[in-house]
Amino acid sequence: MLPDSPAKHTSALTLTAPVAMGYIPLGTVFGFLFVQAGGEWWLAICASLLVYAGAAQYMMIPLLAAGMSTASIALATLIINSRHVFYGLSLLNRLPASRWQRCYVIFGLTDETYSLITTLAPGSNARNMLLVTLFNQGWWVLGTALGALIGAQAKVALLGLDFALVALFCVLTVEQWRVRKSAAPLWIALLAFAIAYPLSARHAMVISIALSVLAVVFLELLRKRSDGVQP
Amino acid sequence: MTDNLYVLGVIVAMALVTFALRALPFVAGQWLQQHPLVHRLGQFLPLAIMTLLLVSSTLGAMSDDPDRPWLELLAVLLVAVVQWFSRNALLSILLGTGAYVLLRNFG
Secondary structure, eight states: OOOHHHHSSSSSHHTTTHHHHHHHHHHHHHHHHHHTTTOHHHHHHHHHHOOHHHHHHHHHHHHHHOOOHHHHHHHHHHHHHGGHHHHHHGGGTTTTSSSSHHHHHHTTHHHHHHHHHHOOTOOHHHHHHHHHHHHHHHHHHHHHHHHHHHHHOOOOOOOTTTTHHHHHHHHHHHHHHHHHHHHHHHHHHHHHHHHHHHHHHTTHHHHHHHHHHHHHHHHHHHHHHHHHHHH | OOOOOHHHHHHHHHHHHHHHHHHHHHHHHHHHHHHHHHHHHHHHHHHHHHHHHHHHHHHHHHSSSSTTTTTHHHHHHHHHOOOHHHHOOOHHHHHHHHHHHHHHOOO
């Protein structure tokens, strides 16, 4: 980035304003649904303080309500958040040097924080990076607290509010589709699901992810073999 | 969801898994960057997993409302179209959920 890039002059707070517009309402929906599903309001806040991952937190509500085992929920979290592994790769040499600041920025590396940090100038100080991460989590926790308190006050009998979850996954699918390099992941995933669902409706998700990973490994082996044949 | 200790245990487990995933590249970045299969999975998995989450959560919502499964399809389609043209996640989610709740309760 150029030395006089605007990112350097903008305060961390203004930089996170667009994230606040998304995190506060989405956090509110999470807090609300969590409490409506029977959870304590302070546990909703705990989840946003400690887990801090949007899609996984939305997912945990129906799984907790169904009383799934801790290990299965941890596995589901591993699967949903596995994309986060690939964010860190592009930030390897850009994080604050101080151990605790570094740890916190890594902890707070959500989709939105990642995209803001990548827009900060490379020479930008560690304090800015830390503040951006801190403000973003602040918005998420604030939203969660609001939603949890509203949800605890009013037991609304509106059916289908949890459709917000389906809508969130739909938005994320559309965004992944927009930046796709190939359509294969979508078709392979659908095929895997069509195989897995009749086998076990309960475990269809885990089975189809395993099938998809196997498909990638298989295609990679095929590609290697055909590369090897060529002179 | 009334057993607070169970919920707290799940929160701690999810926190550990999420942090481990975010920290992994900083611990094993070199290895991950060199491995072609990891690269492949990184390109492949996000779209595949989102598709699976969308399909299974839609089926879940349909089973709550067995009489009119087309409601869920309609609402998902609405969210997809709004998101495709507006690129505004909040707008898409609020419109889709609002329309769905209205149809479900008063339609």
